[in-house]
Amino acid sequence: MTTHTALIVDDEPDIRELLEITLVRMGIATRSAPDLTTARELLEAEPAHLCLTDMNLPDGNGIDLVSWIQEHRPETPVAVITAYGNMDTAIEALKAGAFDFVSKPVELTRLRELVSSALRLSEPEHQESQQTDDPGLLLGKSEEIRRLRSQTRKLARSQAPVFISGESGSGKELVARMIHLQGPRSGAPFVAVNCGAIPSELMESEFFGHRKGSFTGATENKEGLFRSADGGTLFLDEVADLPLAMQVKLLRAIQEKAVRPVGESREIPVDIRILSATHKNLPELVKEGSFRQDLFYRINVIELSVPPLRERIEDIPILASHILERIAREYDCPPARLSPGALAYLKGYGFPGNVRELENILERAFTLCDSEVIDTDDLHIGTAPVDLPAERGGQDANTGTAVPDGEMNLEDFLENIERQAIEKALEATRWNKTAAAKRLGISFRALRYRLKKLGME
Template sequence: MTAHTALIVDDEPDIRDLLEITLSRMGISTRTAPDVGSAKTLLSENTFHLCLTDMNLPDGNGIELVQWIQKHSPTTPVAVITAYGNMDTAIESLKAGAFDFVSKPVELSRLRELVSSALKLSEPASEQEQGHDEPGLLLGNSPQIKKLRNQARKLARSQAPVFISGESGSGKELVARTIHMQGPRCDGPFIAVNCGAIPSELMESEFFGHKKGSFTGAVENKEGLFRSANGGTLFLDEVADLPLAMQVKLLRAIQEKAVRPVGDSQEVPVDIRVLSATHKNLADLVQDGSFRQDLFYRINVIELAVPPLRDRSEDIAMLAAHILGRIAKEYECDAAALTPHAIECLKAYNFPGNVRELENILERAFTLCDDDEIGEEDLHLGNGNSRSPAPTSLTEAKPDVDASMVPEGEIDLEGYLESIERKAIEQALEATRWNKTAAAKRLGISFRALRYRLKKLGME
């Protein structure tokens, strides 16, 4: 195994000595430079696995060096040492292409974490640069998806907070997972949280955890999402839905890289990368005062836009084949394929719900088609953006339900409909002595649809 070598750039001899000692104890050989000019000379003549540079140097600054490295040695991760509390400078360095930053006075534990993460990029970098994608992630050959894959691959080599924008159902979480899986944190956890799905009164406990007995119902210690993501990535989906009071606490946790559990007097350090997303326009929300500008500035260091499906219709055939293969495998049914005309119909459709809508359309069509072939009539696309309703359950296909059977008051509608569906299937199977082909005919659905529902309802 090749020994790792790091370049340390700082005009203060004491800082250089501290960094050299720390890295040497990690088994890393070092070279040092007191200014930008000598650093560029060393970088031109040698290969380094990491560069640590101070922000303020006699003949320039760290950001200038970051930009030079990005141009001449883009596979070398560079971290910037900034003045304490100067987040503006830190964010500027990340935007310039720095891998990460560390503030003075340098905390050695934080420095070691940073160095370890940076060195993980040395081995897989060559494969990542060739453009290999993880199976099943960001499928497609359109220029838009190729550009997105390339951007995600580059951002995976950084620790900069990334804001992923795009319409609902366009695949923002998939992009976040891709960034996580291709970066140095791939062996750590990926924790995705829908910020709009957490009740406001439980938010602080969910994010930061709590101590046993800190409030009514806190019967045991809780780790919280930040600590669950330690060493990995925390993906904040629909971040625009956070209430203002929680935005303040989230900003502090991100900036301080520490959380304080509810009921605890001590902060707990966390090592995470934060990715966030929303389908809303955050800049507009900042203008109307419903989203804090300082938090927006902190999470939106780099923005990555996910294209809607209608803008990359050439990817639909590949996506559809992948989705249908996954459905067949999941429900242990024979695979189904789209007819050429059905593919053209999908390409002409506007997809207001994006990839998520494509998945729903194909899952329904999969259960309705005959002879393992999905035609235009199985898609039920309707005209333009609207689709004519198609039965997605036996209760919809057979809507003659006695009104007296419907319970009064609050009900779990989905569970209630499933119970009706389950009962209808059981009756059909019993009446046909468990002959599935005959039961499907009795129910007025295809054999494939019955197998699909048996699997989905856990009745096999």
């Protein structure tokens, strides 16, 4: 078994000794240096699995060492030790390429978590994954998607907060998942939350948890999203939709690496990496005053831009083939493929909804097309989805279902009509699905799709 080695760089002998004792107890061999020059000499002579450096050194600072390691020993993760509360310095170090940071006075529990996380980057399976161009979740062969895959691999080696920008439907959550899966936290939870989907009055409880009885309706303890992601990654999608009051509390939780559940008197430490995204122009919202500048500064340590689908049209054939294969598997149907004309049409389309719109177009075409080949006419781009007739007052002419005059759940009502129509067609054809589909005026695939969607298989 290979022993991990760490280089400790600090001009204070007491600090070096404390760090050495902690790491040796973790089974890690240590070397130490009192200054920048010595640290460079030691790293040139022999690489280390990890470097811990103080910010203030007699002949330079920790960021100088971070930059040098990035150039000469990029495989070595380096963490900086900053003065308490000096977030500006910590963010500067992360931007320079530091793996993570820890503040003085050093909390040994936090230090051990950081060291364990950094050393996972040296594991053989992680090294292999970093040296291949396995597309993973980011499919495509365009230069834009290759560059994005390369950036996610590099960012996976860091614990720096990443802000992912891009249009709706472009795949921002997939990018976040790839950063998580390729990093040292891959074995821990990846928790994604749409900030715009949580009612403002429930946000604090959803994020930080609550104690039983802390408010009306709190019938049991709840751990919240931060603690659910402990040890892993928390992805804040549509972070621009957070109200200002919640932005303040979120900033404190990120900076203190701790949360206080509603009704709790003490803070609970959490170890998470924050990734965030929005399709909105966050710098513009900061200027308008609807998004806090200090929070923006904290989550936007590194920005990663996801290209829209129209800028990587050569990826459309690969994406389309993958989507159609997935749909066929999900609905247990024979696979379908695009005709050359349909593929050419898709390549010329602007895709304002990006990859998500491509998925919707292909799923609709797959369910409505009788043939194994989807042609241009089957795509129905720019048209409303083909579905059952809209409801009318009184009784529906086909089903005899009465439409209530008062309030109702429209989705449940239409689903009930659809269920009744399918049941009648199946009964009339003695459960011959091909004949039932013809009787309903839909394709066999469309019937299979609806049976699975309605749980009628």
